[in-house]
Amino acid sequence: MTEQGLKELRDKLDKIDNQLLELINERMELVHQVGVVKAQSGGAIYRPEREKAIINRLVSLNKGGRLNKKAIEALFLEIFAISRNIELPENIAYLGPEGSFTHQAAEARFGAMSSYISIGSIKGVFREVSTKKAKFGVIPIENSSNGIVSDTINCLSSYNLKIIAEVILDIHHTFASTCDKVNDIKKIYSKDIAFDQCHNFLENFGLDEIEHIPVESTTKAAKLALSEPNSAAICSHVGAKLYNLPILFENIEDIDNNRTRFFIISDFDNAPSGNDKTSILVKLPNTPGTLVDFLTEFDQEGINLTKIKSHIVEGVSIFFIDFDGHRNDENIKKIFDKHGKNIKFLGSYVKEIDDI
Numbered sequence: 157m158t159e160q161g162l163k164e165l166r167d168k169l170d171k172i173d174n175q176l177l178e179l180i181n182e183r184m185e186l187v188h189q190v191g192v193v194k195a196q197s198g199g200a201i202y203r204p205e206r207e208k209a210i211i212n213r214l215v216s217l218n219k220g221g222r223l224n225k226k227a228i229e230a231l232f233l234e235i236f237a238i239s240r241n242i243e244l245p246e247n248i249a250y251l252g253p254e255g256s257f258t259h260q261a262a263e264a265r266f267g268a269m270s271s272y273i274s275i276g277s278i279k280g281v282f283r284e285v286s287t288k289k290a291k292f293g294v295i296p297i298e299n300s301s302n303g304i305v306s307d308t309i310n311c312l313s314s315y316n317l318k319i320i321a322e323v324i325l326d327i328h329h330t331f332a333s334t335c336d337k338v339n340d341i342k343k344i345y346s347k348d349i350a351f352d353q354c355h356n357f358l359e360n361f362g363l364d365e366i367e368h369i370p371v372e373s374t375t376k377a378a379k380l381a382l383s384e385p386n387s388a389a390i391c392s393h394v395g396a397k398l399y400n401l402p403i404l405f406e407n408i409e410d411i412d413n414n415r416t417r418f419f420i421i422s423d424f425d426n427a428p429s430g431n432d433k434t435s436i437l438v439k440l441p442n443t444p445g446t447l448v449d450f451l452t453e454f455d456q457e458g459i460n461l462t463k464i465k466s467h468i469v470e471g472v473s474i475f476f477i478d479f480d481g482h483r484n485d486e487n488i489k490k491i492f493d494k495h496g497k498n499i500k501f502l503g504s505y506v507k508e509i510d511d512i
């Protein structure tokens with residue numbers, strides 16, 4: 157391509173950017189007006205079901221262009237996040253530290269312009285949202301290799317907050333160190349579950365015999381590995397970058413679909429989107445057949461169960477259950493009417509995935 161050809165293309169791009177800027181500003185003006193209506197009526201700013209409907213509509217409209225679904229989603233989620241900040245700037249508390257996978261999940265949904273507060277414990281995140289220091293909280297609920305996160309279930313049981321969205325993140329670990337040679341590494345820092353998830357890698361490189369030091373987070377592991385000679389960290393790409401720790405190997409996890417599901421919690425209920433999931437906690441009498449009877453009712457009402465996990469909270473056995481549909485659906489209402497006293501409703505939210 158000639159210099160002239162390149163200049164012409166760039167001139168065209170500049171024109172399109174000018175139009176985009178004008179259109180986005182026009183959009184933000186309307187968003188501001190929506191914000192004023194919401195402020196008058198006390199309506200929730202974040203409407204995940206509306207955002208999902210917009211993305212679905214745009215994806216189905218998009219025939220033949222170069223943008224795929226993932227690109228449309230990434231573009232518009234960022235626009236929505238900026239929109240919400242124009243309606244009302246809001247804080248997001250996440251399970252830290254900075255650079256944690258939960259931080260990544262939070263940024264995937266709330267974009268670059270939101271204000272984030274890193275909190276050291278899951279309970280702390282619930283507290284921030286309950287006391288209204290943050291409008292939203294982001295916490296992990298389960299990982300495909302390590303199962304359910306007990307602290308999150310305990311807090312969902314004891315706090316009166318709602319799950320308003322789920323976020324699924326592919327979890328990749330990196331092996332990072334200031335050492336050039338793997339043989340020079342004498343100790344490895346990481347979070348306990350990350351060691352478990354990278355067992356094959358450690359064995360293949362003869363790193364399973366050296367000292368493994370579990371610390372609270374993979375970000376802290378990166379920080380420690382930077383300051384100590386002959387050490388390494390198993391951490392996220394973002395964590396290594398945060399401390400400028402050289403990455404020796406990427407994607408060292410044993411299974412390639414290592415995923416974590418996160419919940420976004422807040423203080424309001426979502427309207428139905430047409431493709432929702434509902435989560436509940438159920439406490440049933442400890443007598444034979446009660447669980448089977450309870451689950452049979454879902455079958456009779458044609459409700460598709462997607463997850464059931466038993467869990468002990470303060471010595472009492474409870475069940476964490478996910479199923480398709482919204483709390484306002486007629487068949488789901490029937491279950492709540494009948495078993496309301498045994499059920500704690502945790503939230504109905506846009507379904508991102510069947511199961512992890």
Ligand SMILES: C=C(O[C@@H]1C=C(C(=O)O)C=C[C@H]1O)C(=O)O
Pocket residue numbers: 187190201202203204206207210235236239240243
């Ligand atoms: C503008 C609104 O508020 C938020 C921003 C949206 C947007 O930018 O389109 C959509 C849903 C809400 O999360 C709205 O509710 O319509």
